Amino acid sequence: MGQSQTSCFDESRFRDIIEYYDATRFDYQVAWLSRENPAIHFGFYDHRADRHAAALENTNLVLAELAGLQPGWRILDAGCGKGGSCLWLARHLEARAVGITPVRHQVEEARRLAAGAGLSEQVSFRQADYCNTPFEEGSFDCVWACESLCHAPEKAAFYREAYRLLRPGGRLVIAEYVRSGRPLSPAGETLLLGWLNRWAIPDIDTCNEHFEHAQKAGFGQFQIRDCTSYTWVSLKNLHKIARRWLWADYLLYGLGLRSKAQHNNIIGSIRQFRALHQNLWFYAVITAQKPGG
Template sequence: MAKSFFPTVQSYYEGTRWDYRWVWGVRNTYALHFGYYDEQATHHRAAVANMNKVMADLVNIQPGERVLDAGCGVGGSSIWLAQHGNCEVVGITPVESQVKDALRNARKKKVHAQTSFILADYRKTPFEDASFDVVWALESVCHAEQKLDFYREAARLLRPGGRLVMADTFRKGRPYAEENEFQLRRWLNCWAIPDLDSAAEHEAHAQKVGLVDFTFRDITPHTMRSILNIKEHGDKWLWAALELNKLGIVSDVQVSNIWGTIHQFNALQQDLWCYGLLSARKPE
């Protein structure tokens, strides 16, 4: 079983940079997230791009709008929004290497004039009130210890009529029986996720900070191929990683990451979590 090793967000993404780049194909897609599979997007590269389209369509992002990519990774969504939505995008991440990668990727895709990337925490950003038309969060809010902190900052940053859009993992309920909570946390601890909130808890956070028109949709079926793909990678590489870890070639963070792919799937099989898409709006 996995070691009792709990990485921080920074150590997790710094430590798994190679894994995401070469195993998950980030060097080509700039996407650390799951894909949205449908009739048009039937393979990984198309599906991860399609997730951006699904999110953008949900909140009707318009050309010229200013978007905060909260937890931007290596810039994939920011680049997509600049290319396909003709938006001005500011990406923030607490991981220093991701800022450097995102800047380089944006230059490579020739959208550096429409995008910027800085080292920042989405719970407390350096931006003025009402600075953005859209706050965008793709598999990032799960890393917040208190999800309400993210919602407070998002509400502050949104202009009247601005929208929040999020795709992430959500627990199916609370509380769970002790053995089910243990199974869920076996996965979360591996991926530097303090806890998951349920859709109902997210709705309560949105209401508390004054956001309205909350919507939530379970899109697990559309992400199942990504879930299975990452689980298959874990099954394939686990034992080799354990042996290489003994030799000091593979780090504890990398081994923990692989265990996470297996524990995530097991928790899904027990119906402990789902992959969801949500939106909310700041009143005019």
């Protein structure tokens, strides 16, 4: 897979995201991740998965099915976290996967997990900006973004870069939080941003905005599916966990034993579910295809 020399990664531009994931890594490890799948995403519950660990893994299967992925494809995981999806794609689809994230400790952990699984020849990880990657045009069969596009200040830039990276006929698949509208009521905007900004997310886009980004980038066969019903249990579980530990968080935060980013993670998790209850956003899977091939 060729690499361009025209793109470089500037860690300082991702200070908020890096601080958030550095500060909350222990919280995710204790409350969310499974040994089978180090997934920093929500789980899909259906006839194949009715438990937390299985639902986390099932998210990968659902995205792969909706994108129509084929064995042996070259896949870019844009915002790979600790590499859970890359490892799943390598195991189950014999994919050659590249994971990118601006968070250094995630790259290190993903590489360690890949080595432990004997998959270092199939997967690789590096720090990079998924809106401005170091890879050559047409390097991938699929660009995959699972709950990571939300962190981009300009979603349109991601769609343009994904289009550049895909070969003709290549697929784009995104799991994303989507706004119900813009603007919302003043109270709705306050609640929504009260969640997003605490998770180092500047804003999220509407269905129409995603469609416009994809269309302007050149994509065809754009589809957006409301998958909230499949992720509802997972979203509710996070809310329960946050509520359960809220008292301890306030105590430890007041004593200076938890950082502001850690405190914000708990508060944001509670506000996320409140915003969902008020229909301010929904959980979507987006697919699109680069013409040709």
